[in-house]
Amino acid sequence: xxxxxxxxxxxxxxxxxxxxxxxxxxxxxxxxxxxxxxxxxxxxxxxxxxxxxxxxxxxxxxxxxxxxxxxxxxxxxxxxxxxxxxxxxxxxxxxxxxxxxxxxxxxxxxxxxxxxxxxxxxxxxxxxxxxxxxxxxxxxxxxxxx
Amino acid sequence: xxxxxxxxxxxxxxxxxxxxxxxxxxxxxxxxxxxxxxxxxxxxxxxxxxxxxxxxxxxxxxxxxxxxxxxxxxxxxxxxxxxxxxxxxxxxxxxxxxxxxxxxxxxxxxxxxxxxxxxxxxxxxxxxxxxxxxxxxxxxxxxxxxxxxxxxxxxxxxxxxxxxxxxxxxxxxxxxxxxxxxxxxxxxxxxxxxxxxxxxxxxxxxxxxxxxxxxxxxxxxxxxxxxxxxxxxxxxxxxxxxxxxxxxxxxxxxxxxxxxxxxxxxxxxxxxxxxxxxxxxxxxxxxxxxxxxxxxxxxxxxxxxxxxxxxxxxxxxxxxxxxxxxxxxx
Numbered sequence: 001x002x003x004x005x006x007x008x009x010x011x012x013x014x015x016x017x018x019x020x021x022x023x024x025x026x027x028x029x030x031x032x033x034x035x036x037x038x039x040x041x042x043x044x045x046x047x048x049x050x051x052x053x054x055x056x057x058x059x060x061x062x063x064x065x066x067x068x069x070x071x072x073x074x075x076x077x078x079x080x081x082x083x084x085x086x087x088x089x090x091x092x093x094x095x096x097x098x099x100x101x102x103x104x105x106x107x108x109x110x111x112x113x114x115x116x117x118x119x120x121x122x123x124x125x126x127x128x129x130x131x132x133x134x135x136x137x138x139x140x141x142x143x144x145x146x
Numbered sequence: 147x148x149x150x151x152x153x154x155x156x157x158x159x160x161x162x163x164x165x166x167x168x169x170x171x172x173x174x175x176x177x178x179x180x181x182x183x184x185x186x187x188x189x190x191x192x193x194x195x196x197x198x199x200x201x202x203x204x205x206x207x208x209x210x211x212x213x214x215x216x217x218x219x220x221x222x223x224x225x226x227x228x229x230x231x232x233x234x235x236x237x238x239x240x241x242x243x244x245x246x247x248x249x250x251x252x253x254x255x256x257x258x259x260x261x262x263x264x265x266x267x268x269x270x271x272x273x274x275x276x277x278x279x280x281x282x283x284x285x286x287x288x289x290x291x292x293x294x295x296x297x298x299x300x301x302x303x304x305x306x307x308x309x310x311x312x313x314x315x316x317x318x319x320x321x322x323x324x325x326x327x328x329x330x331x332x333x334x335x336x337x338x339x340x341x342x343x344x345x346x347x348x349x350x351x352x353x354x355x356x357x358x359x360x361x362x363x364x365x366x367x368x369x370x371x372x373x374x375x376x377x378x379x380x381x382x383x384x385x386x387x388x389x390x391x392x393x394x395x396x397x398x399x400x401x402x403x404x405x406x407x408x409x410x411x412x413x414x415x416x417x418x419x420x421x422x423x424x425x426x427x428x429x430x431x432x433x434x435x436x437x438x439x440x441x442x443x444x445x446x447x448x449x450x451x452x453x454x455x456x457x458x459x460x461x462x463x464x465x466x467x468x469x470x471x472x473x474x475x476x
Contacts, residue, residue: 001355001388005339012340012348015383017304017417024301073297082299089299102297106290109195123298 024086031085035092039065062093069094073101099123148270151364153331153471160266160327162437162474163317165430166211168203170285170311173419173427176408181431182312183210189286189311197235200284203313204229204240208278211315222246223274226265228257229282229422230309231291236282246278255350255376256333256451257281258314258426259470263330265318266472275320282313283421292343292456303344307378308415310407312423314430325437325445329365329473333357335453337466343459346452347381347404347417353467354381354450355388358396361446361471370442372396373433374469375425375449378404378418403428403449425449437476445474 003011039061046057072078078098082089089095103122107115121128148155167182174185186203193199204227212218225246227237234250241248253260258281265277288309289296318327336356340349354374362369377385382402389396403425404418429447436442448471459465 001352002391003338003352003388008338008340008352011384011387012345012380015380015387016345016348017380019301019304073299076297079297079299083301085299086301095299098297098299102295102299105297106295123294 027084028086028088028091031081031088032092033088035065035089035094039092065092065094066097069097070101073098074105096124096127099127152360153329153364153473154263154267155329156266156270156327158270159320160269161319161322161324162262162327162434163319163322163324164211164215165314165316165434166207166214167314167427167430168207168312169423169427169431172285172308172413173310173312173407176413178407178428178432181435182427183431186311189284196284196286196290197231200229200231200282200287200313201236201239203284204236204280204282204315205243207282207313207315208240208244208280211278211317215317217276217317219244219246222276222278224249224265224268224277225280226251226261226277227280228252228261230254230288236284236287237280240280253449253468253470254451254453255283255420255422255424256449256468256470257422258316258375258429259447259449259472260332260451262316262318262327262472263332263470266327266330269318269320277318278315279318280313280315281422281426283309283311283423285309285311285421288421292454302416305342305345305347305380305417307346307376307404307417307420308408309421310376310419310424310427312421312427314423314426316430325434325474325476327472328475329361329367329471331357331361331364331471331473333360333448333469333471335466335468337464339464341459341462341464343454343456343465345380345417346376346420346454346465347378348384349452349454349465350450350467350469351377351381351384351388354448354469355385357469357471358385358446358448359389359392359394361448361473362394365473367444367446367473369444369446369473370399371433371436371444372400372446373406373428373448374400374402375451376404376418376420377402377450378420379410380417381450382418406432437474440476443476447472447474
């Protein structure tokens with residue numbers, strides 16, 4: 001065989017289909033944009049109809065979106081949206097909810113504590129860790145430059 | 147010694163007496179839909195977990211194979227089986243229920259020819275009369291162990307393959323009529339540094355090429371059909387190119403189970419099927435029947451395995467590939 005670790009990669013690339021980046025970007029824009037639009041509608045409705053302040057409406061909107069995403073994940077629909085929408089369904093807060101609910105469902109069979117509870121943040125763990133860490137850094141900076 | 151080069155020669159008869167195949171719903175909608183003995187309509191089959199469903203498939207395949215041929219446990223010397231899950235769970239737990247002397251092996255998706263090759267050697271060596279070889283895979287249990295939770299939204303890579311849900315049990319015997327295993331080549335591990343777990347076909351193709359060319363060189367047999375286990379579109383293309391470059395093209399008589407089991411375009415399986423069950427059910431339901439009705443008389447069957455470890459992969463290791471060949475003749 002004339003191939004070795006150095007030249008085999010080129011052969012693999014020749015046969016490996018490329019991911020459809022352009023199409024994926026368009027779909028991500030449409031799906032991500034739609035989720036954000038829905039968020040805006042919920043947010044504005046809270047302000048206009050329920051008389052909630054702007055500041056309070058924003059976290060409430062997040063809660064509603066997370067709830068919808070968790071429900072769709074439980075019904076087995078979010079992964080179907082994700083297949084089409086790609087990054088557009090992963091990046092918004094609904095994607096975060098999906099990444100928490102999906103392992104929670106999957107590890108249910110191994111028990112409530114060692115299954116669901118131990119694995120629920122399997123995918124979201126890094127997001128939480130770096131989220132906490134960067135807010136810690138931001139806190140320090142704001143303290144230093146106060 | 148019963149050997150030519152690295153290939154074992156089976157001097158006495160090792161007959162493939164019968165096969166029993168069970169396939170999942172998606173496989174049951176593919177090109178081989180009428181050929182399986184049984185199609186399971188959902189991914190749990192009355193069990194409460196996917197793992198239990200997979201072991202039930204193995205158990206049911208063996209029980210049905212025994213019943214159809216009026217075999218009792220006393221007639222069977224050995225059960226050799228393996229699967230993809232940690233601790234080869236499906237095989238061991240199915241063997242627990244089957245109460246047969248059991249050897250569990252791990253060869254990833256190469257398990258079908260690994261178990262059949264071992265069975266053939268034991269029979270030819272005079273240590274056994276009847277051996278049952280079994281393997282299985284299940285899309286959901288494999289996804290869960292090797293990749294991400296099923297309900298996680300996202301896109302599969304275009305080079306990724308679809309793990310076949312299915313199981314096949316194969317009865318090898320010293321006596322009787324049927325296609326015979328004539329040559330066995332156990333492959334060596336070949337690893338050309340592919341680290342992408344979403345491109346298993348590319349990781350396994352060099353091993354498939356290595357084992358196939360070794361077998362063809364050792365035996366010099368002109369096979370009617372050469373079939374690899376689960377290289378999919380990408381791996382199949384690479385193997386073809388490697389043989390073409392050596393001026394020993396096999397393209398006109400070569401196929402891959404990963405591209406046979408699914409309609410790759412229509413069933414949206416990206417690069418094709420994979421998993422232990424892929425080569426197992428394609429052999430049991432399709433290739434074996436071609437041999438039986440003598441559409442083909444000489445088959446070179448090589449299941450291919452990616453001995454992939456998610457832990458080693460995260461530690462920066464590449465994916466070792468392996469392929470075991472069986473020369474089967476009518």
